[in-house]
Amino acid sequence: MKSSEESQSLFASHEKIHPRFVLGFFSRLKILSGLVLLGIYYAIPWIQWDGQQSILFDLPARQFHILSLTFWPQDLIYLAFLLIVAAMTLFFFTSLAGRLWCGFACPQTIWTDAYLWMERLVEGNRTQQIKLDKAPMSFRKLRLKVTKHSLWIIFALWTGFTFVGYFTPINELSGRILDMQLGEWETFWLLFYSFAIYGMAGIMREQVCTYMCPYARFQSAMFDKNTMIIAYDEERGEQRGTRKKSDKDYKKKGLGDCIDCTMCVQVCPTGIDIRKGLQYQCISCSACIDACNEIMGKVSYPKGLIRYTTENKLEGRSSSILRPRIFVYAGILLALLIGIGHGIATRSLVEVDVIRDRNNLFSETYDGTIENIYRLRVMNLDKQVHRYQVQVTGIEDLVLLKEDDILVDAASITTLSVRLAAQPENLHKRSTPVYFQLTAEDNASISIIEEARFLGPLIRH
């Protein structure tokens, strides 16, 4: 029976985008940026620094090694500040140059480019890829698809292996993989990260930017009419239309400079038409600028029909990207960076926790001396072993009684028990603040003071 009402599906199946490869000024910059960033990502775990991996997040030991610095859980405040710096940097560059991060430095863009390059290597250029996808399954198609996906998977596994190598010394990790002795968590994270890269950069590509990335949605809050954007000059380009290359009088016929070749659409990795105006899917990759400039060169028109500009400039108004918000972001960023740099440079290389023995408030010896017992948890945050001296102050003639030297290995923690002894006539309260000062014997600048309480009987003098 034929229904009088037509039903319409709310689901639109995704059409695969086959972006055309273009080589121009901006694409070369993007390739360079990708090579540098991927090079850094894959190389860093293999670089040794001061005899250990240059960057290693050693979670079981709760230590983060970055070049010659070692960070401990109590240094997480720096991580919080670094996240604020990252957010502020994003605000700063977005206000200055739009989605520069998305187009040239975002891991999603960089890895997607690497996957697109492998796809071109195996399946050929855009036209050949479209033809292959439309063709019925054949031995050749199967061979090409299997080769492409195998390459993608190998690359993803290498990426996942490198990721885990930031958390487990990569030399050890490679040895364990060769011996088939990888731990459960390492196996999980290696496969999980590989799968994520394969899925996001190989299969989902621009959909991650369009549907999953929150930045695409809120970046408009940071845009104004003076933000640098990539835009099509409608005034100059319209009325678009085809014409003969020899036709020099096209303007008299009402035509603009756009020859409607659709190259800007074909190169777009998100499949949009920049001629329809600024769209949230645009990741500012600049491919359409390169493509259009190439076409403009071929038809001998001035370049820049699609270009970096601002909305104000496009509308013929004066425009400056150096506006108050840029200086505010730059000021905050600078202050944060100086603060973090100063904090790291001056942070103490020794930490101590003084924990009172809770089972025994105080004890009185045969000669009337009052004693308190403490546990000292000494953390040597330096990269060399240190022996520490302890001074205690806060009560007259206070004496420290300890059996062992405080010798702590590099980047290690030692716990030891000590006693403090005071004469009752020097105690004026039941609870008196006392101060433990630890100083490295070989370097007086490595020192820390920690306050504790000394308890005694209530004595009326």
Ligand code: SF4
């Ligand atoms: S519109 Fe241009 S800049 Fe934006 S994503 Fe597409 S090609 Fe890149």
Ligand code: SF4
């Ligand atoms: S590449 Fe340039 S000329 Fe070709 S359609 Fe796009 S804007 Fe028009």
